[in-house]
Amino acid sequence: MKLQDLVLSRELAEKLVELGVELNTWFWWWKSPDGQTYFPSDYEQQEYKDYDIRICPAPTTDELLAVMPRELKFEKYWDNGNDRTYDLILHTDTNPFKETIYCCGYYDFSDEDFFTEIGDQYVDTMDAKKPVDAVGKTLIWLIENGYYEVKK
Numbered sequence: 429m430k431l432q433d434l435v436l437s438r439e440l441a442e443k444l445v446e447l448g449v450e451l452n453t454w455f456w457w458w459k460s461p462d463g464q465t466y467f468p469s470d471y472e473q474q475e476y477k478d479y480d481i482r483i484c485p486a487p488t489t490d491e492l493l494a495v496m497p498r499e500l501k502f503e504k505y506w507d508n509g510n511d512r513t514y515d516l517i518l519h520t521d522t523n524p525f526k527e528t529i530y531c532c533g534y535y536d537f538s539d540e541d542f543f544t545e546i547g548d549q550y551v552d553t554m555d556a557k558k559p560v561d562a563v564g565k566t567l568i569w570l571i572e573n574g575y576y577e578v579k580k
Contacts, residue, residue, distance in 0.1 A: 431455065431468045431469070432467070432468050433558060434488055434489075434560065435453075435455050435457075435468045435486035435487065435488055435560060436486060436487050436488075436492065436560050436561060436564045437558070437560075437561050437564070438457045438466050438468075438483065438484070438486070440561055440564040440565065440568065441457055441483075441484045441485060441486055441487070441564070442457075442483070442484050443568055444484075444485075444564065444567065444568065445484045445485070447568065447571045447572070447578060448578040448579075449495070449567070449571070449578055450579065451485040451487045451491060451492075451495070452491070453485045453486060453487040453488070453491050454470045455468050455469065455470050455485070455486040455487070455488070456468065456469065456470070456482050456483065456484065456485055456486050457482075457483040457484050457485075457486045458480045458481065458482055458483060459480065459481045459483050460480055460481075461480065461481065466483070468486040487560070487564075488560060489518075489559050489560040489563055492560065492563045492564055492567055493516075493518075493563060495567070496516060496563070496566070496567055496570065496576070497516065497570070497575070497576065498515065498516050499513050499514060499515045499516065499534070500513070500514045500534050500575060501513050501514075502514075512536060513536065514534035514535060514536050515534065515535055515536075516532070516533075516534055516535075516566075517532070517533065517534070517535045518530065518531070518532045518559055518562065518563060519531055521555065523555075527557070529555045529556065529557060529562075530555065530556055530557070530558060530559040530561075530562040531554065531555045531562055532554050532555075532559075532562035532563045532565070532566040533554060533566060554566045554569060
């Protein structure tokens with residue numbers, strides 16, 4: 429498997445940096461001096477590190493999951509006044525084209541219902557062709573909707 433299949437896409441990684449997420453990772457996205465080629469590599473193995481430009485961290489699935497909340501809790505949220513807890517899950521599914529996709533989201537195991545709304549916000553389970561991108565999209569959603577506080 430190629431390294432670019434194991435790390436967060438450059439676009440999503442740049443978005444996390446823009447949002448202020450600090451990630452401890454061994455891998456980084458690099459750009460060639462001519463700006464034409466982007467590629468992930470670890471610093472020690474980067475053959476042309478004196479010439480290439482380091483862009484942003486390139487975290488793996490495990491590195492992203494390590495900073496995300498394992499569950500979301502809402503006190504007396506629903507009409508019945510009961511607390512709700514949604515657990516973070518990552519699973520595979522098949523899209524309409526019969527391709528395997530990876531889905532990440534929060535799931536309520538008490539009534540087998542995907543986490544689809546908080547107040548007036550609709551939440552879709554994040555999916556992607558790589559598990560790391562599905563997890564990255566979920567982390568971005570958490571930040572943009574106030575469920576994950578970025579350390580300043």
